[in-house]
Amino acid sequence: MPDRTEPGAAAGAPLLGGFADRRFAALHQAFADSLADGTELGASVAVTLEGEPLVDLWGGWADEARSRPWVEDTIVNVYSTTKTMMALTALLLADRGELDFDAPVARYWPEFAANGKDRVQVRHLMAHSAGLSGWTAPMTPADLYDWDKATALLAAQAPSWEPGTASGYHGMTQGYLVGEVVRRITGRTLGTVFREEIAGPLDADFHIGLGPEHDHRVADLVPPPPPVPVPGVVPSALLINMATNPMIDARATRTRDWRAAEIPAAGGHGNARSIARIHALLANGGVANGRRLLSEATVRRTLQQQTDGIDLCLGFHARYGLGFGLPGPWLQTPNPDSIFWCGWGGSLGLIDMNARTSFAYAMNRMSSGLLIDPRALGLAQAMWAGLAA
Template identity: 35%
Template sequence: MSIEIQGHVQPGFEPIAEAFKNAFADRPQMGASLHIVRGGETVADLWGGVADARDGRLWEKDTPTTIFSCTKGLVSILAARLVEEGRLDYQAPVAQYWPAFAAAGKENVTVGEALSHQAGLSAPRADLSEDDIVDWDRVVSVLAAQEPLWTLGTGYQYHALTHGWVAGEIVRRVTGKSVGTYFRELIAAPLGVDAWIGLPDEHAERPAHIRVSQPLQDLWAEEAKKPAPNWPYKAMTLGHALPVDLVSETGGFNAARIRTAEIPGAGGIASAEAMATMWSAVVAPTRGVRLLNNATIANATRAQSQGKPVFGGDPPYSRWGYGFQLDSEARRYLGDACFGHDGAGGQVGFADPTRQIGFGFVTNWMMGPDDQRATEIISALRSIV
């Protein structure tokens, strides 16, 4: 099956178009889009495939999809902006802003430690349900009361979903606004982009329908066989709230109820153009907006967590700043100065402050660790710039 690729690239960027086209090989149910902004100007805007294989709806230029953990990168921009404005301090205890968080020995956990996956809350000890995770107050109260899963100060473990509630509650405590509202007011509305943390009802029919490749299903099926407590597995399911793949045919992040809720560890919804535009605005004036200054970026992207996590896992390992995913063997960007966040199944958004680039790749065909789609596109971009 031949996939027709729509859009354009500027002269000299043709290798990116080729890499994007190659991403569809032998994936007839895949849809995706790619957008790259350099110096505030679009240099690549491509899309193709199907947004919903159930009815054949085609992927359009502005098709949004769930961006999974890329959402953490966007929430980290919010936190960094509050630090820049002097309203938040990475070195201050979380409990200074959120007193209940001091429970169970967490009184000295700093904002920076929470953002860099060192808070000991990578999974809930309690089994949460879908009803729980669409109830903001319920989830943050559970996490505030919880005893850490490991001795604090001894390492980090990726907070796959819980990161968003912890960071989002810090944002809410400082601003008095929900994380989705603050995101809209600070980023999405000024830039005029299709991006949400908590999808409004009027856009309910727009997101792509997501499907999971068999290798990724098999990977999680093997993980499920490990003895309890399997905290990395529970970090994805939260108990009984989500399928471990994060979606089923009609459930998880394919369900309207989940998309509507503010789940800032994984529930952001955006188009590729929105993703690239937002990351561009972090490092360069874009549509009249600059989100962070250079000093803030330098501070927020200092490595805080790296190497083997507390509960193990195979290398390569990611590196983390204050919520931002940094360039590493696990996620290569364009160089050491780049930062952003990737997301389950293949999503990638990042900024390059040196070259003033914003990058966004989104897809509804979820793949596992062998996924090279965005990696090959980034490699093509690297060869050009």
């Protein structure tokens, strides 16, 4: 049992629950302060070390009216942090020999070969380098709930650049691309495979496709303020296409249609505890909750760099491994064997294999930046400081 602090008594901290190992007193205080000063509306943060939970904090409010407290089992849509769960599902199939990342996508999904995509490999899907960062055919928000339409359009579409030569962030499309490969191999949706073979065995409260019985536990996302234009920086056509076809409205996450749909790149619901619990699998060589689900060799494949350079969609330098971001200009880490991904508005999942640590942060007050949210980064830096103490 870790030497814990019980943070509910922290000065001025409203509705704060959970625990933190004493090594993470600074992280605990920073989280409490962010709730007390209004930086946060509602949020959760968690840390595991060698699979053991050392930080599990939550607090604040689940809605703007401050009528529902953020409690222990509150969950929230974490947008692109969901991609880490999608990647884990693909890694599981690869570990079993059912999926080859170096194989052409068309081996599993023959229709995908159309329009010059016959040599696009599965690893290109995993690293945002397949040239399909957005749909070229018009899409409505409701089309995101139509799996067959979304995947058929991508299968028919020509790539926007030569696949494998550069990354271009596949913000929404990556989930349909990887998810359809998973469906073709297993005969099940990605959300089903994830639930039955990862979340279930790890007793983790994370969902890709959420049943109505959980609606009362979901915190409302508060949309971010409009982004502030950067002088001299013009958004790329690829970024505009990704962000507006279809137009994404954070308030859609409050609807039953969004919650029920399996949107593996952006529609996952969980909290910091469940994200960190699942990511402990990667932090500890494929073992979590006393169970080995992946080989260590498969886990370490996530560290294999796939692209390194200016992302054609986002317009800044990015390094991608197999299904995850790698340390670089947008996230500097003290240990090299680290992988991560973040979600629109601020959520973050981070795995430090050298320290055998997983870190997670989930919140409902969204920020407008595309890079790592300062709230999450500050808490992660406090985690590393605590580990080093």
